[in-house]
Amino acid sequence: MLLCVTASHKTADFDLLERLSVHTSDIAPLIAEHDACVRGAVVLATCNRFEAYLDMDDPVTAVEAVGVEAALLAIEAATGVDAHEFEGSYRVVTGPPVAEHLFSVASGLESVVVGEGEIAGQVRRALGEARRHGTSSPELERLFQRASEAQRGVKNATALSRAGRSLVRLALDLADSRVTDWSDLQVLLVGTGAYAAATLAALRDRGADHITVHSPSGRGHRFATKHGLAWTDAAGFARTAAAADLVITCTSADHHVLDARVLTEGRGALAEEMPAAAEAASACPAMPGAYGGGRTLVVDLGLPRNVDPDVATVAGVDLLDLETIRLHAPLDELQATDAAREIVRDAAARFAQVGERQNLTPAVVALRAHVFGILESEIERLRDDDGRTEQALRHLVGRLVHTPTVRAQELATQGRAADYVAALDALFGITPAMPQERGDAEGRDAASA
Template sequence: MLLCVTASHKTAPFDVLEQLSAPGADKITPLIAPSVDGVVVLSTCNRIEAYVETDSDDTALVIADAMRSASGLSPEEFAGSYAVKTDGKAAEHLFAVAAGLESVVIGEGEIGGQVRRALTDARQLGTTTSDLERMFQRATETQKAIKNATALGRAGRSLVRLALELTDSRLADWTTQRVLLMGTGMYAAATIAALRERGVTDITVFSASGRGAKFGEKYGIAHTTKATLVETAIRSDIIITCTTSEEPVVTPATVAGLDKPLFVIDLGLPRNVDPAVGELPGVTLLDLETIRLHAPLEELQATDAARQMVKDAAARFTDGRRGRSAQPAIVALRQHVFGLLEAEIGRRPEAEAALRHLVGTLLHTPTVRAAEYARQGRADEVFAAIETLFGVDVRPAVEAAEAAAQPADAAAEPAGACPVTGAAALG
């Protein structure tokens, strides 16, 4: 069974969500992995999700408790803050997430890369399975297809761009603005590009981890250090934060002595800016919750088309997964029949061509029907029929075979291959 436990801006208040997001995938995955066959954790600024493969009906509770305990939330605080999706619905949810359909801003571009990185991280931790690999790969394929076939990607705006648009109405001239960028993570490069599109040239970066100088050199901007941070902050007109820090990087002390208007844009989750900063005279604080409230209306036509593509892709994935569930039985049948065939050819070598053609013809229909039954969720009937007719029972070996499957199994099957066995079609 594939299962997803998700907490996002749609299920949890922002204060709860930022605590859930704080530990990150590297801390949550080890808490879940021992209880499941495989797990991929997706942690972004507005969601924390665990996708697992498991045989236990109680796994959702285990995952939810792992998320809660890693974040330090009490059961009362966490209650009602997550949703559970299984099998086809889990795949459909992931495909929608990857396409940006579940984001704060519909169609935002960053999430596709985050989904890909989640799979890469799980591979490095050794916690993927063949089905999880396939599901995440199909999610990426679906996201790219939606981007190419609909206007969703063009209509949707990233968090960075939307935040700057919300600031735009309060500024007379972007070209005169001095910007302090705090963080060198995934939003930093997008922020620089968006600022430069608006004519901003005075950009300074600060990195608490010491990457500011190298980052500044790469993007042709100035950098500041902790020693001069306050001076740079109060000189700035706009401060934009986008770090993964678990503690606020902007506090009232950061802007001590401020004597002019200041816009502070907080793109971090957990929050990068102490809420008290927003109460200071002259400071306008724009955080993720505010951005969500001002998110533009969806481009209905593009969104509807994208959601239909997601549903279709999820249905194909589910059908394919069900079809593969009968694969061990069909492989065992083919091995059994081919064993008999080789023995008969040994006795009648002159009839080899005719015998191989006959066996291929006879196996074709059972193979196709087995795939159909498996896609209908009736794989057990395929196992039972083969055992009854041929005395071949591979059900005890199925679990071991699945455990031995490698991520490489998720590679595309060769053209013309049988949808159940992967072998060339016969007959």
């Protein structure tokens, strides 16, 4: 059974989501180690959500309670957020609805900015992280791969991705009225990951030319060379930040990379290096109150926060963080969203049907083995020289198992796989070994060997 423990901007406050985003790489392994009935775990953590996806062994009593306990204990151990504090800020999704939920998330339907494109890459990376830690499972692989397919279907068939905006584009929209000329703006980009690349694209779309990159992890020079940017190292970071009209941070660092002290020190260094220029700029701003004409905008897209809130106390500095950005998120584009949700529902229904068919495969194999076993014994008893008896019996058995095989597919599509398995047991005394049971048995055989 699939299970998801999910907290997002719809259920939890920003401060809690920020705390949940720290040390998330440790969570999936802790979940997987909790109990033998946990077959796999994938953790998806973004700036607006935290989700743990679990593949649970269905026959276990109270499997949902075990899965939720595994997730909560792992979250507490890795992030320090205990179950009592988390209570009321998450919800649990189980069974077939898990697929529809993840497909909606991957398609941007549950994002702050509906239709934003960054989430698709984050979903793919979450599965990659689980693979690296060895916590994925065949069912979770299938779930996340189908989620990517659903996302592409929504993107190709609806206008949602064109209607939606990324968080960085929304932040730039909010700043636009106070920017006189984007091409004159001095921009500092802090971060070099996938989100930094999306941020760079958004800046260039607006005409920003003077962009410098800094990487707290030391990858700034490589990123700058690849994208044709200037770059600064740790020694020049404070001065570059103080000289910038726009600073955008989007790193995965678990600490503040910019605070009031850094800006103040940077301004002091600039004043010493270019006192006359600094005095002239402060005396004759191009447009008082504008970014690029007397004020600096700091946009913090990091989670955990990259920027200490105290930067807002520095004269002439405005801070725009995720909490503020999401307050200005646009309403859903209703028509595009409705079409996208229909695509997601269809994809989730297909996912469930395929799962039901896979679950019934052992039952069909067991039935056919049972019937053909009887056939072989009868052939052996009645075998004659010309083979006509054997041919007739094989034809008869083929006709007998045809309809039960077709019915298996039909019942799987209707979500009634359990009815088919129960009927085999009631009519023939056949109890097929399901996929997990076969895996366990093979493991025991290997161990004993």
